[in-house]
Amino acid sequence: MATFASETNTYAQTPTMEYAGVRLEQLSVDHADDLAEVVTAGALDKIWYTSIPSAQQMVDDIKNRLALQDAGVMAPFAIIDVATGKAVGATTYLNIDQPNRRVEIGATYLSVAAQGSGINPAAKYLLLQRAFEELDCYSVAFCTHWHNAASRAAITRLGAKQDGVLRNHKYDPTTGTLRDTVIFSILPYEWPAVRTNLQARLERHGRL
Template identity: 50%
Template sequence: MRFCEPITLNGRYARLEPLTLEHHDGLVAAVRDGELWRLWYTAIPTPDGMRTEIERRLTLWEQGSMLPFAVRRLDSGELCGMTTFMNVEQERRRVEIGSTWYAQSAQRTAINTECKSMLLAHAFDTLGCIAVEFRTSWMNQASRAAIARLGAKQDGILRNHQLLGDGVYRDTVVFSIIDQEWPAVRQHLRFKLDSREA
């Protein structure tokens, strides 16, 4: 299977749908939940910039470097965010899970855990990846904690990794899960999700 072949991934709490322009209005409503674009240390599209962001992700998909998804919560049927496989290296069997954001009402629910679990299962079990990477800003404490809770290990910090549009340098924290770790991480994520059902 090609790494960037569109696929729908279904869980108990959320569904990952291949991103299309038809998701535009639902994603605009989702990003307004918490005014997420106001967070200075991460890049989340504004309502007015949502179409441009969708088109950007679809262009990267056409180029073979990204597989973008819209996230739909199953309790309400509403869209609640976006996520991707990005920096796809099919020959090296590596991907990064990133460019993720969730509506404020979806944060600290089972949705992120389940979406990451579905993406990791697809990466390791279907695509045969040897490593899955996560990157976030040093300043994004919530994201760093969420990645660590998945069972990913911190590889290091890329100092002055990016110069942001406002002239601020971003230090990027790199995490990964490797294929030998996946069975334990999968069991850990299943336990977390099953505990919510109890």
């Protein structure tokens, strides 16, 4: 029997986690209809400086994420609003480097209706808690496009520190542009303050 990398790579596993009215669970093609609705309703795939799949691309995007999970380099989750039971977004650990205890949190998108509701802080809480308290990560990274000011601000609000900018990091054949990638990280000794900050935000949203 074949053994997939995700079966031996703890970081690529996707246990169900729940906190503050949000559940993260293994992404599957069963989530495709909900996620296609999320993308279409907010025209999320039209934002030029992101790489969010269209409704038509959703099944293929999910299958690609699952293939990366099988290769041991991604852990893809669906973000579930417990109140409705529907998927309102997706997120991942990506660029997994288990020998060096490093992951990146990214490839994330969230419905416009769910933004500002506390769902994103709850999802980040779950991912960071697992990274630092269960996986014993040395570093958790966040990367975003230089022009994605909202993402940069959101990462900063988490308490992540900017490490630097990779100039001309990626070429986008769709727009013909080169991406400058801004890199942030959170380290283990910073997690207690980040955790407290996230809990305070969730309290303000009435989720705790």
